[in-house]
Amino acid sequence: MAVGVEVPYEFMGRRMRPFSLALMLSTIVVVYQYEIIEQGPGPHGFDVAETVFASAAIFGLFFGWLLKNDDLHEWGLILAAGVWAMRMSLYWLDVGPASIGVWLSLSWFIGAVGAWLLEAFDHRWRFHLESMRAAGE
Amino acid sequence: MSDSQWSLVIGLLVVIIMRVLDSLLPKGYMLKWIQKYFVKIDDDDDDKDELTP
Numbered sequence: 447m448a449v450g451v452e453v454p455y456e457f458m459g460r461r462m463r464p465f466s467l468a469l470m471l472s473t474i475v476v477v478y479q480y481e482i483i484e485q486g487p488g489p490h491g492f493d494v495a496e497t498v499f500a501s502a503a504i505f506g507l508f509f510g511w512l513l514k515n516d517d518l519h520e521w522g523l524i525l526a527a528g529v530w531a532m533r534m535s536l537y538w539l540d541v542g543p544a545s546i547g548v549w550l551s552l553s554w555f556i557g558a559v560g561a562w563l564l565e566a567f568d569h570r571w572r573f574h575l576e577s578m579r580a581a582g583e
Numbered sequence: 584m585s586d587s588q589w590s591l592v593i594g595l596l597v598v599i600i601m602r603v604l605d606s607l608l609p610k611g612y613m614l615k616w617i618q619k620y621f622v623k624i625d626d627d628d629d630d631k632d633e634l635t636p
């Protein structure tokens with residue numbers, strides 16, 4: 447019985463998570479923007495805070511996948527949503543709503559929240575759906 | 584507060600709200616209207632069985 451949506455392919459014996467990979471790479475770009483080329487808006491203190499946040503998200507997404515730890519992966523998605531919300535609001539307040547950074551960040555924010563909702567739904571409700579079917583309801 | 588401080592607060596709030604929402608998600612049961620309108624149960628063929636919310 448199939449419940450929810452899972453990509454039926456594996457990589458290195460692990461579930462393929464293409465969206466998480468994309469989210470992780472884009473979050474790495476945030477770190478690159480703030481710490482390597484130092485072109486992000488806001489003061490240096492904000493850069494450090496955003497980098498810490500983003501690094502935690504990257505850690506969660508990568509090791510959640512590598513260690514097959516769904517809880518850690520969920521934390522990665524939640525923290526990534528926080529990173530992108532943070533970035534979006536700073537661009538909005540600092541540069542203005544016409545900034546590309548606002549809408550790009552909003553897109554990734556929606557993606558991260560949506561991916562987390564799907565994961566949470568799958569983990570929380572899967573058991574009930576399976577037991578419901580087994581009971582013939 | 585400065586713009587960057589507001590942004591930090593918003594980012595932290597997002598994380599907190601998502602965690603609170605997670606704790607409110609039903610565990611082990613679901614709302615009847617979700618079951619009625621969003622869950623497809625097909626018992627005819629195991630190979631084709633899918634519960635699509």
